[in-house]
Amino acid sequence: MSPSTPEAPAKKQINVPVMADLAARNESPEILFWVGCAGAFDDRYKRVTRAFVRILDHVGTKYAVLGLEESCTGDPAKRAGNEFLFQMQAMQNITTMNGYGIKKIVTACPHCFNTIKNEYPALGGDYEVIHHSTYLQQLINEGKVGVSGGESFKGRRITFHDSCYLGRANDIYEAPREVLAALDADLVEMKRSRANGLCCGAGGAQMWKEPEPGKKDINIERTEEALATLAGKADALANLGGVETETAAPGAHDLQGSIIAVGCPFCMTMMSDGVKNKEQESKVQVFDLAELVASAEGINA
Amino acid sequence: MPSILRPQTFPPYLYRMLQSILFLLLLVAAFGLFAWQVRKIRANILVGRDRDMSGHAAERLRKTLLVAFGQQKMFKRMTPALLHLVVYVGFLVINIEVIEIVIDGLFGNIFGFHRSLSFLGPVYDVLMATNEILAALVIVAVAAFWWRRNSNPPVRRFTGVELRMWPKLDANIILYIEVALMLALFFMNTADLKLHQLEGKDLPGTFPVSNLLVGLLPSSTGALEIMERAGWWIHITGIFLFLNYLPSSKHFHIIMAFPNVWYSRLVPQGQFSNVESITNEVKAMMDPSFVVPPAPTAPDGSALAPTPFGAKDVEDLPWTNLLNAYSCTECGRCTSVCPANLTGKLLSPRKIIMDTRDRMEEKYESPLIFRPNQYGPEAKHELVTDLLEATLLRGKVTPEELWACTTCNACVESCPVNINPLESIIEMRRFLVLEESAAPNSLNVMFSNIENNGAPWAFSPSDRFNWADDLFAAEKPAKITVA
Structure with a gap:
């Protein structure tokens, strides 16, 4: 790092390899990056997709994406009860991927992850x-990613929001936390975390419909918990429903610079909306793990 | 001094024989009635759809030992876990004494012995002492349970539309019976102890609690004999009555928890079932050479009525979900962690499970007591009341409840006996969508987006790869790793 140099660091363009092109050259990738619909279309999550591709490119992994050949996994249809549409989507994607002889898939969406991992084999x-x-x-x-050379997260308060389809659905709790631990930030846990994590409110196709009448929206309930955790407000935490047990956070902290970390496009939308609703967006940001790693690694351009 | 129970004109052996015969009749009646009720419940569970849950015995055994026998999932919440542990261990250990009571009742009277397990010597001392201490702790724990349910306000999970009337009464009846049984045990032991003390004899066993209570009883051997016999008969009759109360009660979980955990799913919680008949249809559509397997036929070879997609009524659910309904002790852990319920929506996973049990007993067999939930106006439910249409779906569970679910699996994770309310919710959603096309309109829009654009939003499929345009990264050499 040389703070005296005013010009922007050298940058390079990434041409994302597409599976059809690789197949035409008779090549096969080490790993297929399944982008998912949110990663491909949602403006906010496209930034996550791009950050993750920067990482893939940076470490020199031989990867590819399906590009225009990718289609919805069928997850929202299945959770909403439309089994027929789900299976149509699944068969179409399986035909595509089996045609390319795909062996290994990585995805930034827990819903795509769960569906392909658990429901496609049958x-x-x-x-x-x-x-x-x-x-x-x-x-x-x-050691392929040093999480250094870019933005420093040292001393910043980060809380990780467990995605249901990563956590309870597939028992993945530690991997995202270990990634965050590498950032050397101050990790704080919400009272409802890991297997007891509270849903952001988007799963089960809720993302595409208005919630049923109730007292409040689920993402607001969850955001309040995240903000209270980041701020260290014990009284706010004590009043959360559903959990009967003790534990209170220590003294109050300024929210400035705090981060809610997520690993799911729908949690991203829900938590970001929640932070806006609470008018804290100037202080608290919602980031995906890949964005944090890319920032810390200094490979954004 | 002649006892009232043994008048001189009545030969003692005849009196003892009479007690044994009476006991035998009671025993046969109790177990007969219980078996009759269990048969009905078994029949109810078997109306459910077939699902192969065989195999994986070692894994199932491990799960049953940990979750059912070892109460692993209870320990997520320490206070209720410890209170429940006391009652659970009390139930297990005190049942050893029930074995003694049955032996005494059948043979002890005839052959003139009493406390048939006392030959165990020091082990018997420990057993009786443990029993008494546990029985005292059970009374304390039950008092705490009662307070948690009946104080104002009660613990949140003991409230809700589904927990009024019979379910609320049922929960309290169980607590009252448990206290009555423990008191009868103390009554019997204390009277026996005092009787032996007065006669200058040594009673086998150690009775730390009854020892403290002897002063409360009169010093007449006649009265004490009646008390001892009364305590004995109340204790064992109470147990037999309780046994036959179980099938009508949430307390049936003390038995059903074990098979329910054994038959619980072993796959990741995020994995939903695939509908095989749909798989065949989709395969046939995509590959004309695919031969659809013939539909199952009735034993006489005639065609069976086609089964609907998803579940409208209890017989459309897999049998394991019906077993779930009989294993539920209505503790409400599921509902208390449900994000929809927490934020004031109508959905309560516990209610869906309780409705399933009510509906089975309404439509098929019912045990001795059957008082289905009647949701009053405060339930805010618009339920179908026309009897022909009053199926599980719409007759008890409304679409509004089903559509509020985020499929987050919190209910499944929280259930101490591995009940899966989510599966029932999805089965009913399938019926709504595939048989009635009754999804909320916004979801129908999402479906057509997937069909037309391959994405749940209204984006053009040709824009799917636009995210990769103008993608730049900072130049940075890849880290060289030292192996």
Whole structure:
């Protein structure tokens, strides 16, 4: 780092390798990056996709994406009860991937991850599927990503919001936390975390509909918990429903610079909306794990 | 001094024989009635759809030992876990004494012995002492349970539309019976102890609690004999009555928890079942050469009525979900962690499970007591009341409840006996969508987006790869790793 140099660091363009091109050259990738619909279309999550591709490119992994050949895994249809549409989508994707002889898949979406990993095998799609939190953890453990040279997160308060389809659905709790631990930040745990984590409110196809009438929206309940945790407000935490047990956070902290970390596009939307609703967006930011790692590694351009 | 129970004109052996015969009749009646009720419940569970849960015995055994026998999932919440542990261990240990009571009742009277396990010597001392201490702790724990349910306000999970009337009464009846049984035990032991003390004899066993209570009883051997016999008969009759109360009660979980955990799913919680008939249809659509397997036929070879997609009524659910309903002790851990319920929506996973049990007993067999939940106006439910249409779906569970679910698995994770309310919710959603096309409109829009654009949003599929345009990264050499 040389603070005296005013010009921007050298940057390079990444041409994302597409599976069809690789197949035409008779090549096969080490890993298929399944982008997912949110990663491809949602403006906020596209930044996560791009950050993750920077990491893939940076470590020199031989990867590819399906590009225009990717289609919805069918997860929202299945959770909403439309089994027919789910299986149509699944068969189509399985045909595509089996045609390319795909063996290993990484994805930044826990819903795509869960569906491909658990529900595709019965329909003929057997792959090794890993979530990007696990993949990032491996890169860090192997030393391929040093999480240094970029933005420093030292001393910043970060709380990780467990995604249901990563956590309870597939028992992945530690990988995202180990990734965050590498940032050398102040990690604080919400009272409802890991297996007791509270849903952001988007799962089960809720993302695409208005919530049923109630007292408040689920993402507000969860955001309040995240903000109270980051701020260290014990009284706010004590009043949270559902948990009967003790534990209170220590003294109050300024929220400035705090981060809610997520590993799921729908949690991202819900928590960001919640932070805006609470008018804290100037202080608290919501980031995906891949974005944090790319920032810390200094590979954004 | 002649006892009232043994008048001189009545030969003692005849009196003892009479007690044995009476006991035998009671025993046969109690177990007969229980078996009759269990058969009905078994029949109810078997109306559910077939699902192969065989195999994986070692894994199932391990799970049953940990979750059911070892109460692993209870320990997520320490206070209720410890209170429940006292009652659970009390139940297990005191049942050893029930074995003694049965032996005494059948043969002791005839052959003139009493406390048939006393030959165990020091072990018997420990057993009786443990029993008494546990029985005292059970009374304390039950008092705490009662307070948690009946104080104002009660613990949140003991409230809700599904926990009024019979379910609320049922929960308290169980607590009252448990206290009555423990008091009968103390009554019997204390009277026996004092009787022996007065006669200058040594009673086998150690009775730390009854020792403290002897002063409360009169010093007449006649009265004490009646008290000892009364305590004995109340204790064992109470147990037999309780046994036959179980099938009508949430307390049936003390038995059903074990098979329920044994038959619980071994796959990741995020994995939902695939509908095989749909798989066949989809395969046939995508590959014309695919041969759809023939539909199952009735034993006489005639075609069976086609089964609907998803579940409208209890017989459309897999049998394991019906077993779930009989294992539920209505503790409400599921509902208390449900994000929809926490934020004031109608959905309560516990209610879905309780409704399933009510509906089975309404439509099929019912045990001795059957008081289905009647949701009053405060339930805010618009339920179908026309009897022909009053199926599980719409007759008890409304679409509004089902659509509030985020499929987050918190209810499944929280259940101490591995009940899966989520599966029932999804089965009913399937019926709504696939049989009735009754999804909320916004979800129908999402479905058509997936069909037309391959994404749940209304984006053009040709824009799917636009995210990769103008993608730049800072130049940084890849880290060289030293192996």
